[in-house]
Amino acid sequence: MTDPVISLKNATVTVGNQTEILKGLNLDIYPGDFITVLGTNGAGKSTLFNTISGDLELSAGSVFHQGKDITKVPAVKRTSFIARVFQDPKVGTAPRMTVAENLLLAEKRGSKRTLRNRRLTAEKLDHYRELTAKMGNNLEDRLQTAAGSLSGGQRQALSFLMAIQVKPGLLLLDEHTAALDPKTSAQLMDATNHQVVDNHLTALMITHNLADALTYGNRLIVLNAGNVVLDVAGADKDALTEENLLEYFVH
Structure with a gap:
């Protein structure tokens, strides 16, 4: 077993x-x-x-x-x-960072997080667009929007995607x-x-x-x-x- x-x-x-x-x-x-x-x-x-x-x-x-x-x-x-998504949509995301930047940050889960040398390449943005499109709430159209400006549902969807960005x-x-x-x-x-x-x-x-x-x-x-x-x-x-x-x- x-x-x-x-x-x-x-x-x-x-x-x-x-x-x-x-x-x-x-x-x-x-x-x-x-x-x-x-x-x-x-x-x-x-x-x-x-x-x-x-x-x-x-x-x-x-x-x-x-x-x-x-x-x-x-x-x-x-x-x-272990990754966790809380009840409050405000928890788990950085409000002043864009959706794409939050997803990039989530790739560092389990290691020291830093924004130094972050690279939002066209390839990464395409990947994030494909990933967010699966949530069914138009989050893919808001990759360059600050997380704090999202609706509650979009921000919670972002928190969820960040939690599974690194399996x-x-x-x-x-x-x-x-x-x-x-x-x-x-x-x-x-x-x-x-x-x-x-x-x-x-x-x-x-x-x-x-x-x-x-x-x-x-x-x-x-x-x-x-x-x-x-x-x-x-x-x-x-x-x-x-x-x-x-x-x-x-x-």
Whole structure:
């Protein structure tokens, strides 16, 4: 069997002296998994992502990357194999830089970022135009526009493309469509799915949209009180309904 990209073993996060946010959570993420993540507020979704990214230390347990213990590896070093897109479209892009410059900067993910010797050649611009055209929101026409002048949907699409500019070992999508209007959210979700599937990315996506959780991805997990209470894939996932999932949100 293929080894996991990321494994969490008995992952525990305790706040203060007694409040456990993650409670001995175990999760294996395999190459090519596109996992939708559901859970009520306070279930541990963001804490799970922060633990994987290295932004939050475990109180107990371990995190492994391709079998190597990275529990003590800081977040900045994990950026060489983990990329993340946040809910806020303003996060993840440099507002005064153009779309093309942001994409060029993203090619430095995991290494020291600098604008020295940056070269926006005609060949690169053609590549960026082709890349952005796949997002379906006319971003390809705004390559020379400052990111801060984009619409929310275009800026979030740019954040997403920056995250996958250098293929990450794991892509964390942290409610990346939640701040957008329904039409723009659906458009970005469709583009996200195509990019993840076509590029064989491994991804976790937090969502509160039950329909999206059922429609996208090959695997679905539900968190409750700091642990995984449902983990389904394949035919078992296909058989789920929104009514099934709602049962996990009843207290």
